[in-house]
Ligand SMILES: Nc1ncnc2c1ncn2[C@@H]1O[C@H](COP(=O)(O)OP(=O)(O)OP(=O)(O)O)[C@@H](O)[C@H]1O
């Protein structure tokens with residue numbers, strides 16, 4: 001494995017639901033440390049793609065190659081075990097639990113593991129939570145507060161800190177700021193910039209082109225169930241991306257070598 005080995009390479013990924021061609025022959029690559037955006041109109045296949053690469057659903061065809069190794073995910077836990085952390089739009093946080101309990105939800109640290117008689121190591125989980133939040137640049141005043149009392153932005157920050165704390169390969173964010181206000185959006189974007197500085201590879205699905213152009217290195221355009229091209233952010237502009245999304249621009253008409261026409 002070299003630094004030229006993609007963290008994630010997707011080859012010919014296909015998913016059909018009966019007669020609905022949700023995703024056909026998708027090719028995609030994410031390089032080490034790279035931040036990529038997935039854009040496209042409603043129904044273009046973005047969520048289907050994410051469900052396939054995070055083990056929520058299985059493809060009809062195609063390969064998922066992680067750090068040079070071909071992998072198959074039977075479940076989201078499988079993908080998580082392989083170092084892929086996902087923050088879904090409907091955050092999987094438990095309302096009545098505090099921050100450390102949410103961060104360690106499903107991977108609790110125990111002091112004494114006697115099967116049903118296990119004792120949780122609250123001190124250690126709290127210590128590691130403080131560390132994770134600090135590394136990710138998330139400021140939460142009172143860790144013992146339950147999620148119920150937190151704003152949408154704070155919740156999103158906790159979810160991203162959790163993903164960043166456990167991801168060994170890459171983080172996927174599905175519309176992380178769709179429901180947030182201006183200030184909260186700015187905070188989440190700062191956290192994403194911090195992940196970039198730390199070299200954590202990331203894929204973000206977003207309809208917000210301002211955000212996409214501010215944050216990522218490369219933009220992948222989905223259209224009618226296909227990945228029609230990818231463009232380096234510095235070599236394109238919002239008008240071109242809108243044209244590709246809507247079909248007004250034919251990817252074959254773009255001459256840059258950076259275009260991957262599928
Ligand atoms: N479980 C399913 N059964 C049947 N059709 C589905 C299923 N999931 C998705 N589809 C269809 O597959 C296509 C791609 O859907 P997908 O949800 O991936 O789009 P999307 O790009 O995420 O759109 P949006 O921006 O609206 O979230 C759509 O036509 C959708 O109706």
Ligand SMILES: [Mg+2]
Pocket residue numbers: 046047048
């Ligand atoms: Mg979707």
